[in-house]
Amino acid sequence: MYLHIGVILLVMAAAYTAANRLKLSVELRMLSATLAGGITGAFFHTPPLMQLGRHMIEGSFTYLDVMLVFVTATIFIEIMATSGSVNFVVRGIVTTFFRVRMLALFLLMFVILIPGALTGAGSVSVLTVGAPCALALGYLGVSRGRSAAILFIIAGLSAAAPPVNIWAMIVSAGTAIPYVGFELPLGIPVLLLGTFTMLTLGWRQEQRLSLEQVLAEMPPVPEGMAWWRVALPFGVFFGLVVIGRVLPFTIPIMGLPLQFVLSAAVALAVSPGPINILTLSRDTVKKLTPLLATMAVVGAMQQVMTVTGVKGLISFAVISVPLIMLYALLVFIIPASEGVLTYGGAAIIGIPLVWFLDSRGLHATVVIAGLSLLWPLGDGLPPTALIGRLTMMVTEYRESYISFLKKTWIPWLAITLVGILMVIFSAKLAFLVEWSM
Amino acid sequence: MTVIMIVYYLITAFTAAMLIWNFIREKSDRQKMVLYLIVLTPLLLRILRIR
Amino acid sequence: MTRTAIYKMSLAAIFGLVSGIAGYQFYEHRHYQAPIIAGPGVTRVVKLHEYCPSLKGTPADTDVFFLEGAGDGGTVLLVANTHSNEPAARLTAEIFLENCTIQKGRLIVIPQFNNSGSRNTKPGDGYPLYFEIPTAWGKKKFRMGNRNASPLDSWPDPDVYIHYPDRSLLSYLDVRNTNRTWPGRPDGPLMERVCFAAMELIRNEQVDVAIDIHGAETMFPVTNCIVAPEKSSRIATMVQLMTQAMEGFTVNVYPSPQNFRGLSHREIGDYSNAMPFLLEAPIPFLDQPTGPKTEELLLTGRDPLLLSLARQGKLFVPYDEYGWPMKNRVGQHCSVILEIMNQLSQASPERAVVAENVPRYKDVLEHDVGYYYHNPATADPARVYPN
Numbered sequence: 001m002y003l004h005i006g007v008i009l010l011v012m013a014a015a016y017t018a019a020n021r022l023k024l025s026v027e028l029r030m031l032s033a034t035l036a037g038g039i040t041g042a043f044f045h046t047p048p049l050m051q052l053g054r055h056m057i058e059g060s061f062t063y064l065d066v067m068l069v070f071v072t073a074t075i076f077i078e079i080m081a082t083s084g085s086v087n088f089v090v091r092g093i094v095t096t097f098f099r100v101r102m103l104a105l106f107l108l109m110f111v112i113l114i115p116g117a118l119t120g121a122g123s124v125s126v127l128t129v130g131a132p133c134a135l136a137l138g139y140l141g142v143s144r145g146r147s148a149a150i151l152f153i154i155a156g157l158s159a160a161a162p163p164v165n166i167w168a169m170i171v172s173a174g175t176a177i178p179y180v181g182f183e184l185p186l187g188i189p190v191l192l193l194g195t196f197t198m199l200t201l202g203w204r205q206e207q208r209l210s211l212e213q214v215l216a217e218m219p220p221v222p223e224g225m226a227w228w229r230v231a232l233p234f235g236v237f238f239g240l241v242v243i244g245r246v247l248p249f250t251i252p253i254m255g256l257p258l259q260f261v262l263s264a265a266v267a268l269a270v271s272p273g274p275i276n277i278l279t280l281s282r283d284t285v286k287k288l289t290p291l292l293a294t295m296a297v298v299g300a301m302q303q304v305m306t307v308t309g310v311k312g313l314i315s316f317a318v319i320s321v322p323l324i325m326l327y328a329l330l331v332f333i334i335p336a337s338e339g340v341l342t343y344g345g346a347a348i349i350g351i352p353l354v355w356f357l358d359s360r361g362l363h364a365t366v367v368i369a370g371l372s373l374l375w376p377l378g379d380g381l382p383p384t385a386l387i388g389r390l391t392m393m394v395t396e397y398r399e400s401y402i403s404f405l406k407k408t409w410i411p412w413l414a415i416t417l418v419g420i421l422m423v424i425f426s427a428k429l430a431f432l433v434e435w436s437m
Numbered sequence: 438m439t440v441i442m443i444v445y446y447l448i449t450a451f452t453a454a455m456l457i458w459n460f461i462r463e464k465s466d467r468q469k470m471v472l473y474l475i476v477l478t479p480l481l482l483r484i485l486r487i488r
Numbered sequence: 489m490t491r492t493a494i495y496k497m498s499l500a501a502i503f504g505l506v507s508g509i510a511g512y513q514f515y516e517h518r519h520y521q522a523p524i525i526a527g528p529g530v531t532r533v534v535k536l537h538e539y540c541p542s543l544k545g546t547p548a549d550t551d552v553f554f555l556e557g558a559g560d561g562g563t564v565l566l567v568a569n570t571h572s573n574e575p576a577a578r579l580t581a582e583i584f585l586e587n588c589t590i591q592k593g594r595l596i597v598i599p600q601f602n603n604s605g606s607r608n609t610k611p612g613d614g615y616p617l618y619f620e621i622p623t624a625w626g627k628k629k630f631r632m633g634n635r636n637a638s639p640l641d642s643w644p645d646p647d648v649y650i651h652y653p654d655r656s657l658l659s660y661l662d663v664r665n666t667n668r669t670w671p672g673r674p675d676g677p678l679m680e681r682v683c684f685a686a687m688e689l690i691r692n693e694q695v696d697v698a699i700d701i702h703g704a705e706t707m708f709p710v711t712n713c714i715v716a717p718e719k720s721s722r723i724a725t726m727v728q729l730m731t732q733a734m735e736g737f738t739v740n741v742y743p744s745p746q747n748f749r750g751l752s753h754r755e756i757g758d759y760s761n762a763m764p765f766l767l768e769a770p771i772p773f774l775d776q777p778t779g780p781k782t783e784e785l786l787l788t789g790r791d792p793l794l795l796s797l798a799r800q801g802k803l804f805v806p807y808d809e810y811g812w813p814m815k816n817r818v819g820q821h822c823s824v825i826l827e828i829m830n831q832l833s834q835a836s837p838e839r840a841v842v843a844e845n846v847p848r849y850k851d852v853l854e855h856d857v858g859y860y861y862h863n864p865a866t867a868d869p870a871r872v873y874p875n
Contacts, residue, residue, distance in 0.1 A: 001779045050509070064611075163648070169659065176708075179659040179660070180656070253646045255644030299612055303614045306612065309778070312776065313777075348776075
């Protein structure tokens with residue numbers, strides 16, 4: 001059995017490399033590997049050939065609801081951006097706190113954290129508030145390279161931040177551990193590490209501009225824009241989330257996509273200028289398509305790897321490592337699994353890992369929280385490098401990808417250290433879970 | 438079927454429509470054309486209430 | 489026609505073809521009916537919606553079989569396929585339905601508790617769509633379902649599922665998990681209505697013992713066991729001792745946690761007079777570190793990767809080259825259920841439930857599971873219930 005699974009794994013790797021040579025996009029490289037793995041598996045009847053299509057399509061359903069959250073959340077934030085709301089907020093922060101630079105950086109951190117925290121996707125943060133925030137960081141004297149590094153790290157932390165952390169949700173669902181008690185184990189490290197990132201990468205003021213120069217350079221805010229126009233759509237969204245939590249047995253289950261749709265409708269209604277919702281939605285879906293396709297293909301890949309035994313073999317390899325060595329390897333394995341499989345890494349490695357660590361007396365919820373600080377780092381690693389690529393795009397950072405990654409090393413190290421320590425000392429940090437409930 | 442469930446089918450159908458629109462408009466990027474269909478497949482099977 | 493147009497049409501045709509074939513397979517699976525034969529002991533069959541009218545006409549409605557004895561006694565409820573990807577439950581329930589006669593008291597069986605879940609597949613986990621049990625008259629084919637109800641029947645999921653009435657926060661998926669939605673409510677999400685109907689059945693029919701049959705991974709600490717709250721713990725311990733002494737297999741007893749809400753072994757006990765028991769038999773197929781997810785693995789539970797992990801001391805059940813075949817799991821469930829009935833009868837003779845013609849562990853090991861199933865083609869059509 002080991003041999004035939006090994007052959008399938010090798011064929012998948014070869015197909016991936018070949019697709020890379022053919023300059024196919026990351027999503028199509030993963031699709032090629034999946035298809036090749038599935039066809040090779042069919043030779044061993046794992047799966048039967050006539051079931052291969054079913055397995056691939058069934059797998060693509062794995063993250064269907066997450067895909068709908070991405071679409072509706074991004075349309076909502078795009079409406080806010082098109083209406084001028086995002087520029088209005090960034091301009092407000094820069095104007096008010098220009099002379100208290102650290103406070104301005106701190107507030108910008110929150111602006112980047114919110115979309116990702118709400119949707120569980122760092123990419124939503126990058127796509128929606130990334131460009132204006134990178135501009136604002138520039139006005140505050142942060143170089144373009146460091147701005148890109150800040151955006152990448154904070155967007156990653158935003159995805160890990162509560163209330164929605166997709167990695168934690170996937171692992172919790174797969175291990176029958178309730179997705180509860182994550183607020184403090186995730187919230188506290190995210191805020192501390194976010195502040196640390198802002199301090200280390202944003203402290204040095206590499207160029208000095210006057211407030212007048214900055215305001216002249218910033219994108220204009222449409223006439224009629226006001227705070228209430230910004231606050232109302234967010235108020236509706238948070239209101240719907242809160243009312244669902246406070247009156248769960250009175251209010252029917254709406255789900256995040258519908259909550260975003262309703263908030264988007266309000267944002268559209270209070271926009272100072274007209275917005276063509278159809279073209280905005282079309283362009284948003286176009287922009288999101290690589291991300292959505294990644295989700296669909298990762299699901300398909302996960303399913304094919306499961307049915308062929310490849311996933312089992314990888315899980316087996318991880319669990320077979322001695323505990324001390326495992327802690328050291330997590331530093332590499334967790335981000336690498338994200339780099340290769342995006343959210344699939346959480347299912348393939350995270351689920352058996354958490355069971356194993358739980359059985360060794362570690363606190364599962366804190367372990368999941370610790371690991372889910374490490375997973376977003378993998379969004380900067382090839383082959384997918386999802387958030388890394390998006391960050392380079394929106395910040396218009398033109399130098400090499402490696403030079404961009406190098407700029408993130410200090411917060412990367414800090415996040416790794418905090419994540420691993422949370423795993424190792426999870427039992428001692430269990431009080432954070434209790435305080436969250 | 439509840440009203441909210443119907444709304445979800447509409448949201449899914451709207452997303453699918455946007456993907457089809459982009460697929461039709463796409464003139465040159467052949468890889469992107471494949472991506473549109475990859476995303477579209479589960480959405481269509483959900484709209485048709487097959488899975 | 490331009491080359492781009494031809495390319496697009498070819499792409500659409502390929503995707504259409506693959507989706508068409510897969511779509512047909514999904515459709516077939518969702519609508520496939522695996523017949524249940526009501527044996528000589530079955531006295532009546534009702535629908536679950538009789539205990540919660542809002543279930544009527546929904547895909548979550550399901551059959552409830554009554555096996556009533558001539559003598560007065562107590563009532564035992566068997567709930568199977570709460571999780572339809574743990575199929576030893578339904579196989580056990582069908583052995584009871586097709587063979588069991590009740591001398592005293594009543595047995596109520598719900599063989600397909602999460603009906604919607606049994607018609608759902610599990611994305612990402614690569615299950616086969618069906619599995620077959622060999623019998624004397626051919627193979628009996630069953631749907632391999634999912635742990636959760638189908639999103640075609642219950643959509644959307646919340647961002648976080650808030651348990652009724654305790655307000656515990658659970659994973660969003662648990663809104664479709666009938667072992668998280670107990671005790672339920674009549675106007676809640678669909679799976680809460682299923683559990684509410686079962687709670688009403690338990691209260692109205694004065695059920696003494698409610699047994700929920702499951703399977704769990706060999707790497708999951710709570711496996712190969714009986715989970716019981718305080719009120720059921722004495723009987724559970726006696727069952728553990730008796731089966732170990734008399735039948736040669738070991739099941740552990742785990743206490744039902746007070747603060748983990750929504751589970752049958754917690755809520756049935758808290759919201760009715762019944763004593764709940766949740767039975768877990770190992771199902772290696774569900775473990776993550778296994779080889780290919782084949783029908784063979786599902787039925788034999790034999791896997792070299794798990795064997796290697798067992799040798800490293802990383803499993804929670806005894807495991808060797810023999811694996812954990814279906815007949816061991818089903819046989820174990822049969823014996824544990826019979827022993828629970830026996831212990832109930834001894835503890836409260838006026839509430840006794842006496843069952844006959846049900847095989848015990850050693851019988852199932854000897855004859856295998858399919859031996860106890862009858863041919864639906866030759867059975868009285870009035871006694872065959874498509875499910």
